[in-house]
Amino acid sequence: MVGKLGTANFTEVDIDRFAEDLNRDGICVIRGLFDSELIEEWAVAFDALFQKRQQQPGGVAPRGTARGYVTLPWVAPFANTAVFANQTILGILERVFYQEYKLVQLAADIPMQGSEYQEIHRDFRPLFCDRIVTPLYALAVNFPLVEVTADNGPFEMARGTHVMPREEGLVKIRAREIAMEQFFMQPGDVMVRSPLALHRGTPNRTPQPRPMIVMGYVMHWLHTHKVDLTLGQDYYNNLSPQLQQLLRCQTVEQLPEEARETYVNFQY
Known part of the structure; x- marks a missing residue:
């Protein structure tokens, strides 16, 4: 298999390496996976959506000062099998998830001008306790x-902290034994990361919002009450059985015009 959608081709050996990086570091970065035209189409549609959501009560979930979170509607261009079921991405997931998995989240994190450093945090708790290493679930x-630069709020993470107790990771970060690394990205680049790795958002010092899309995949048994996918029944019915199996979603005859965000508590 070769995964091709953007400017880069990825072989099975490449995908093996991405999976190794993810297991070891809690993150891997795939350069040039998506085509620039696809990203531009998403960017135009997102700008219109974000302006609309900002006018709706509860349409944007707070993520700190001048930082928001928006669930994307399951419509074009966001409802794209070449993105949420991209073969390179699924190839990585199949190497690190050892049971069936589900897509449960399609959203965007948006730091704006005036945003600040978030507290260093995790997005999930460990499965049991910090003394037991949690596998990638x-x-x-x-x-x-858009391009992610030092000025517009790059994601910052400490590699390897997904497999250590939270307090141990924080001590090592404070002592500078582990660096908080910023990840600069071009449109078309993709990162896959463990939400257990210690990380934070950084300030966007530019006048333009910096939308970062997030697709959340989880093991099939994980309860995810904070996020949800809502699909039109006709769209869902036209998917293959394999793609239907990938999605954890509710279906409706008609998608709602307005959405109220409920994913507010996100730090652990």
């Missing part, structure tokens, strides 16, 4: 709709 797949 949930993953975030992120890709930006």
Whole structure:
């Protein structure tokens, strides 16, 4: 298998390496996976959606000062099998998830001008306790709709902290034994990361919002009450059985015009 959608081709050996990076570091970065035209189409549609959601009560979930979170509607261009069921991404997931998994989240994180450093946090708790290493049971797949630079709020993470107790990781970060690394990205780049790795959002010092798409994939048994996917019944019916199996969603005859965000508590 070769995964091709953007400017880069990825072989099975490449995908093996991405999976190794993810297991070891809690993150891997795939350069040039998506085509620039696809990203531009998403960016235009997102700008219109974000302006609309900002006018709706509860349409944007707070993520700190001048930082928001928006669930994307399951419509074009966001409802794209070449993105949420991309073969390179699924190839990585199949190497690190050892049971069936589900897509449960399609949204965007948006730091704006005036945003600040978030507290260093995790997005999930460990399965049991910090003394027992938690396997990769949930993953975030992120890709930006604009170039991510040092000025517009790059994602920052400490590699390897997904397999250590939270307090141990924080002590090592404070002692500078582990660096908080910023990840600069071009449109088309994709990162796959463990939400258990210690990370934070950084300030966007530019006048333009910096939308970062997040697709959340989890092991099939994980309860995910904070996020949800809502699909039109006709769209769902036209998917293959394999794609229907990938999605954990509710179906409706007609998608709602307005959405109220409920994913507010996100730090652990």
